[in-house]
Amino acid sequence: MMAANTARSIRADLQLIADMIEPHSRLLDVGCGDGTLLEYLDRHKHVDGRGIEISTQGVDACVSAGLSVIQGNADTDLADYPDQAFDYVVLSQTLQAVQAPKTVLGHLLRIGRRAIVSFPNFAYWRLRWNLAARGRMPVSNSLPYQWYETPNIHFCTIKDFVELCDAMGITIERSISLDHKGTMRRIGSIVFFANLFGEHAVFLLSR
Amino acid sequence: MTVTQSRATERKDDRPLPGHRVRLGTDRPLRLGCGAELHDFPVAYQTYGSLNRDKSNAILVCHALTGDQFVAEPHPVTGKPGWWDLMVGPGKTLDTGRYFIICANIVGGCMGTAGPKENNPATDKRWGVDFPVITIGDMVGAQALLLDHLGIEQLFVVIGGSLGGMQVLQWAATFPERVFAAVPIATAAHHTAQNIAFHEVGRQAIMADPDWCGGDYESNGKNPHRGLAVARMAAHITYLSETALHRKFGRRLQDRKAVTYGFDADFQVESYLRHQGITFVDRFDANSYLYITRAMDYFDLTGEHGGVLANAFRGTKTRFCVFSFTSDWLFPTEESRKIVHALNAVAANVSFVEIESEDGHDSFLLEAPEFHRLLNGFLNGAAEHRGLPRAG
Numbered sequence: 317m318m319a320a321n322t323a324r325s326i327r328a329d330l331q332l333i334a335d336m337i338e339p340h341s342r343l344l345d346v347g348c349g350d351g352t353l354l355e356y357l358d359r360h361k362h363v364d365g366r367g368i369e370i371s372t373q374g375v376d377a378c379v380s381a382g383l384s385v386i387q388g389n390a391d392t393d394l395a396d397y398p399d400q401a402f403d404y405v406v407l408s409q410t411l412q413a414v415q416a417p418k419t420v421l422g423h424l425l426r427i428g429r430r431a432i433v434s435f436p437n438f439a440y441w442r443l444r445w446n447l448a449a450r451g452r453m454p455v456s457n458s459l460p461y462q463w464y465e466t467p468n469i470h471f472c473t474i475k476d477f478v479e480l481c482d483a484m485g486i487t488i489e490r491s492i493s494l495d496h497k498g499t500m501r502r503i504g505s506i507v508f509f510a511n512l513f514g515e516h517a518v519f520l521l522s523r
Numbered sequence: 524m525t526v527t528q529s530r531a532t533e534r535k536d537d538r539p540l541p542g543h544r545v546r547l548g549t550d551r552p553l554r555l556g557c558g559a560e561l562h563d564f565p566v567a568y569q570t571y572g573s574l575n576r577d578k579s580n581a582i583l584v585c586h587a588l589t590g591d592q593f594v595a596e597p598h599p600v601t602g603k604p605g606w607w608d609l610m611v612g613p614g615k616t617l618d619t620g621r622y623f624i625i626c627a628n629i630v631g632g633c634m635g636t637a638g639p640k641e642n643n644p645a646t647d648k649r650w651g652v653d654f655p656v657i658t659i660g661d662m663v664g665a666q667a668l669l670l671d672h673l674g675i676e677q678l679f680v681v682i683g684g685s686l687g688g689m690q691v692l693q694w695a696a697t698f699p700e701r702v703f704a705a706v707p708i709a710t711a712a713h714h715t716a717q718n719i720a721f722h723e724v725g726r727q728a729i730m731a732d733p734d735w736c737g738g739d740y741e742s743n744g745k746n747p748h749r750g751l752a753v754a755r756m757a758a759h760i761t762y763l764s765e766t767a768l769h770r771k772f773g774r775r776l777q778d779r780k781a782v783t784y785g786f787d788a789d790f791q792v793e794s795y796l797r798h799q800g801i802t803f804v805d806r807f808d809a810n811s812y813l814y815i816t817r818a819m820d821y822f823d824l825t826g827e828h829g830g831v832l833a834n835a836f837r838g839t840k841t842r843f844c845v846f847s848f849t850s851d852w853l854f855p856t857e858e859s860r861k862i863v864h865a866l867n868a869v870a871a872n873v874s875f876v877e878i879e880s881e882d883g884h885d886s887f888l889l890e891a892p893e894f895h896r897l898l899n900g901f902l903n904g905a906a907e908h909r910g911l912p913r914a915g
Contacts, residue, residue, distance in 0.1 A: 342870075376893065379900050380896055382901065382907065383874070384842065385875075387875055388875070396867040397867050397870060398868060
């Protein structure tokens with residue numbers, strides 16, 4: 317709706333998130349980056365969207381595009397929001413960069429009736445291979461940082477995340493993995509294959 | 524109510540001020556925060572652009588402590604460009620080709636609206652310090668009466684920096700249904716102890732000037748211009764930053780090769796401040812300065828709402844865009860964050876950006892391309908939601 321007239325295609329994992337969201341819902345995107353998802357949802361699903369973004373460039377891009385975004389931080393700013401204020405709270409590719417992932421996850425499901433969380437799977441076979449065969453911290457297209465400059469401080473695997481959800485009493489409504497070609501697979505009760513072949517994972521969660 | 528076009532306060536040369544002046548509170552008085560009432564009082568205002576048919580494109584600009592209604596035209600006293608000339612005009616961020624811009628001189632001011640410089644209708648003499656002490660709420664109350672007069676039910680945007688930002692917050696809290704979007708800039712939900720302290724220095728400078736005559740300088744044929752100039756000099760420092768002062772002046776000397784071992788303005792920064800002080804007294808009333816700084820000191824939207832700022836905005840549908848500037852130490856980013864936190868606590872629609880700038884509190888008045896670009900984005904987004912036509 318805001319900027320471009322032509323429908324812009326978005327990253328596969330963002331598209332997957334977008335497809336989970338009901339039209340006309342209220343949504344908070346935590347770590348919304350340059351606002352790609354918010355803009356897409358605004359235009360295609362008429363979502364009442366808000367965002368939090370830590371980087372100045374990201375906030376700049378969002379507010380310039382007419383999106384409602386505050387400069388803030390998932391670790392410190394989520395505590396302000398009231399319970400159940402949104403239909404969805406999205407945490408896309410941000411979980412691994414926060415100080416306290418468990419606390420943040422708790423806030424997501426306090427603030428939103430549902431949470432959608434996506435993250436890079438650290439048990440993806442190429443990463444395992446890097447570590448096992450080369451003995452080096454993995455650097456890939458989707459994780460392009462060297463260990464000494466990465467903002468990603470809390471990596472986890474799909475299996476780790478499923479276990480955390482269990483421990484926190486969180487219901488996994490849907491879970492999907494994406495391989496390096498963007499092919500989606502439902503994460504079934506046997507997590508093993510998804511954990512090995514999924515480069516990214518997207519979870520739809522509720523209490 | 525009656526409108527008198529192009530007739531406002533008399534100036535030194537007795538020519539009327541440009542703009543409009545209307546008498547408000549004629550049917551019902553304006554009840555002030557202090558308990559007093561203002562009956563049949565003048566409000567001087569200026570407008571730019573034109574109001575659309577469904578009256579949905581009005582933007583109220585709230586001016587700061589020493590500002591006035593002459594936002595985007597040469598000042599009638601000083602001849603200098605309007606104080607927000609960079610922001611308001613055809614094709615500018617507040618585009619007068621799209622929006623109807625209104626700016627009213629605040630209650631307590633000295634450019635034609637009711638204040639200590641105007642006559643008390645009961646005595647037909649200047650109010651002076653008999654004028655009731657006013658609040659930010661009173662300024663906003665008078666502006667609301669002006670909107671009634673203009674037949675504007677809802678403002679598209681209320682915008683202002685500093686004291687203007689306080690008015691924006693007060694507007695959003697008091698008349699949420701009349702504010703589609705609110706842009707508080709470089710402001711706070713309450714005046715801090717440090718800021719009250721600076722204001723007190725300014726007021727004491729004015730009142731210590733023997734020409735102040737207990738506030739009755741007019742009938743004594745005097746003007747406490749020295750006190751007012753000192754107040755302005757002290758305040759002006761707080762509007763800048765050390766970086767800005769260093770960049771502008773450093774330790775450079777004023778028209779001399781060496782210090783003179785005296786108390787002349789040896790340094791450029793002294794000369795600059797003296798100039799700021801001297802030129803200010805030509806256009807500003809000393810008693811007005813007392814009243815307006817007091818109104819800012821009393822401002823406490825948090826206190827008014829039981830110590831919980833969020834209560835001021837509960838249920839609000841207004842779209843907010845809060846701006847702060849990195850080098851502003853008078854209204855630091857932390858104060859803006861408090862506003863944003865309160866708005867988040869009621870899940871309000873809010874954007875917030877801290878703009879990188881070296882120019883201190885005054886940044887919002889100066890060239891700041893990033894600020895203008897972001898504000899423009901916010902306005903376009905809001906205009907689309909309000910159903911206003913796209914920028915041509």
